[in-house]
Amino acid sequence: MAIVxxxxxxxxxxxxxxxxxxxxxxxxxxxxxxxLVEAVRDLHFAIEPGEMVGFLGPNGAGKxxxxxxxxxxxxPSGGLVRVAGxxxxxxxxDFLRRITLVMGQKQQLIWDLPPLxxxxxxxxxxxxxxxxxxxxxxxxAEMLELGEELHRPVRKLSLGQRMKAELxxxxxxxxxxxxxxEPTLGLDVNAQAAMRRFLADYNRRHGATVxxxxxxxxxxxxxxxxxxxxxxxxxxxDGSLEQLTQRLAPRREVRLELxxxxxxxxxxxxxxxxxxxxxxxxxxxxxxRLTAVVGRLLAELPxxxxxxxxxxxxxIIGRLFRQGSTSAS
Amino acid sequence: xxxxPSLGRRRTGGSPAGxxxxxxxxxxxxxxxxxxxxxLEFRAEIxxxxxxxxxxxxMFSLWSGAPAGAAAGISHxxxxxxxxxxxxxxxxxxxxxxxxxxxxNLLGRLSPLLLQPLPLVWRYAAAHLAEQATRLPFxxxxxxxxxxxxxxxxxxxxxxxxxxxLLAAHLGFWLNFLLQHxxxxxxxxxxxxxxxxxxxxxPYLFLSGMLAPLDxxxxxxxxxALLTPFPSMLYLPAQLxxxxxxxxxxxxxxxxxxxxxxxxxxxWLWRAGVRRYAAMGG
Numbered sequence: 001m002a003i004v005x006x007x008x009x010x011x012x013x014x015x016x017x018x019x020x021x022x023x024x025x026x027x028x029x030x031x032x033x034x035x036l037v038e039a040v041r042d043l044h045f046a047i048e049p050g051e052m053v054g055f056l057g058p059n060g061a062g063k064x065x066x067x068x069x070x071x072x073x074x075x076p077s078g079g080l081v082r083v084a085g086x087x088x089x090x091x092x093x094d095f096l097r098r099i100t101l102v103m104g105q106k107q108q109l110i111w112d113l114p115p116l117x118x119x120x121x122x123x124x125x126x127x128x129x130x131x132x133x134x135x136x137x138x139x140x141a142e143m144l145e146l147g148e149e150l151h152r153p154v155r156k157l158s159l160g161q162r163m164k165a166e167l168x169x170x171x172x173x174x175x176x177x178x179x180x181x182e183p184t185l186g187l188d189v190n191a192q193a194a195m196r197r198f199l200a201d202y203n204r205r206h207g208a209t210v211x212x213x214x215x216x217x218x219x220x221x222x223x224x225x226x227x228x229x230x231x232x233x234x235x236x237x238d239g240s241l242e243q244l245t246q247r248l249a250p251r252r253e254v255r256l257e258l259x260x261x262x263x264x265x266x267x268x269x270x271x272x273x274x275x276x277x278x279x280x281x282x283x284x285x286x287x288x289r290l291t292a293v294v295g296r297l298l299a300e301l302p303x304x305x306x307x308x309x310x311x312x313x314x315x316i317i318g319r320l321f322r323q324g325s326t327s328a329s
Numbered sequence: 330x331x332x333x334p335s336l337g338r339r340r341t342g343g344s345p346a347g348x349x350x351x352x353x354x355x356x357x358x359x360x361x362x363x364x365x366x367x368x369l370e371f372r373a374e375i376x377x378x379x380x381x382x383x384x385x386x387x388m389f390s391l392w393s394g395a396p397a398g399a400a401a402g403i404s405h406x407x408x409x410x411x412x413x414x415x416x417x418x419x420x421x422x423x424x425x426x427x428x429x430x431x432x433x434n435l436l437g438r439l440s441p442l443l444l445q446p447l448p449l450v451w452r453y454a455a456a457h458l459a460e461q462a463t464r465l466p467f468x469x470x471x472x473x474x475x476x477x478x479x480x481x482x483x484x485x486x487x488x489x490x491x492x493x494x495l496l497a498a499h500l501g502f503w504l505n506f507l508l509q510h511x512x513x514x515x516x517x518x519x520x521x522x523x524x525x526x527x528x529x530x531x532p533y534l535f536l537s538g539m540l541a542p543l544d545x546x547x548x549x550x551x552x553x554a555l556l557t558p559f560p561s562m563l564y565l566p567a568q569l570x571x572x573x574x575x576x577x578x579x580x581x582x583x584x585x586x587x588x589x590x591x592x593x594x595x596x597w598l599w600r601a602g603v604r605r606y607a608a609m610g611g
Contacts, residue, residue, distance in 0.1 A: 068440075071444060072444070073440055073443060073444065073606065074606070075604055089604075091443075091603065093446035096444060096445060096446040097446055099444070100444065101440070101441075101444055103440065103441070105437075106437055106438065106440055106441055107438075107441065108441035108442065110363060110367055112367055112370045112371075113363065113366055113367055113370070117362075117363045117366055118363065120359050120362070120363065121356075121359045121360055121363050122445070123359070124355050124356045124358070124359035124360075125356055125359075125445050125446065125447045126445075126446070127352060170441075
């Protein structure tokens, strides 16, 4: 049975708009112009217990709004949501004990005190006795490679250390469902890798379900066998990254180095000729014909070297996002 | 607040109510300890806040030579005791929840806290109580200085009066807290709910007894003032502490009545507000 079940989820916001300048200010003062923005529309998906799912989409696609609805921070305008058997918007204590939402830009740790002070409060709030709290803090600190940092004021920690401490605080009550919104935002490459290792390890140890948004594709490719791609508030793709690549980039690039220069017409029937510069040629070939075409190229043309390239996933999704922003604007 | 399953099963035994109370006390203690540690980080700022509450002592300097006081039968010594008591009570009834909450709301700091199974009011209440504990040494020092400056005002209240004054001051704090917390809940609807709090400061200043003991007010104004919650936040505990005559029963009855109004109002506003919460700050 799905641990996260979303059916026809919608959320709209009323946004007031103001023209610049004095006239615009006076008009805004006398009469507010309000526009209804649909942040999420008719979203459907389900996540099974223990799954790690990537949640992708351009800025403003509705990812954070969806996560806030799944965690009970926002009330949906329509549709049905159930997480761990609860309706999140009711914010029942039992539900709140089963989930966590980590937002890369928001913090729950008390800024001027060491993380341990905030952790003690969390332990009390979630009903953990001192022994159990210490045991969990030790375990998580070890996994996150945190030590002395837990005794230093949060404001003195580096961004990476702070993010790890935030994660520790969010996981102390051992939630079943983790909603992670840009948990690696702003971290350097090493810290990002450490965070990924930790999340994979946590998922393996505790069987937690993870829904993760990130602008770093490396997070998604390393952690999430399944991705949900949300676009302009609606679900665009639900499946593996490979399926998404096939859907968005149905062709692969074949690079050839030839023994002699051939006219462009010689490549007719193999695929679309992208470029032909001396003995270097680039062709775009449909995925389903790739094996046959490569075989024919090797058999029929004087090929010295052949390389098949997958377009980088960042480029593919980036292109889609750019198309989305253009159409949105 | 419901008990976590781990506590429901624990070896501690005892009645569910007893376990719930122990759970609540443990949270309260953890919150107080962390907030006290935080307040100690800001002790210099708190000293300045304490000093900024000198208005009652300034009012004493104004009233001590005024003929109106003598006409009302209030001696120089009684004025000194009243305003010193008012200063002390004010130190322990100051409430700033609306400003803290408004800032947290606008900066998006509420979201992580709203995800915990603990109403936010606990955190703010703990912060206020921790701030009061931090103010205590400053207040003691200020009282000692006042007695050195005005030795004829030095007095020790009777144990009954002292206990009643402490109770009244503490209830006055909670009444003030509940009143401001109700305004705070309007942050869910308006980004600038503190404007209403600033508006309420004027009646507080006039009706609480901060500017003068209510006995100096015209009878109709005094009667009206005693119907409002403001005298319970200052006048009642200050009169009790300074040994001046006061109808304590009527005072505590007013506190109880206002609490009976404000507690359900706060609960209703909290529930409605959380539904309305739009998670500002992205």
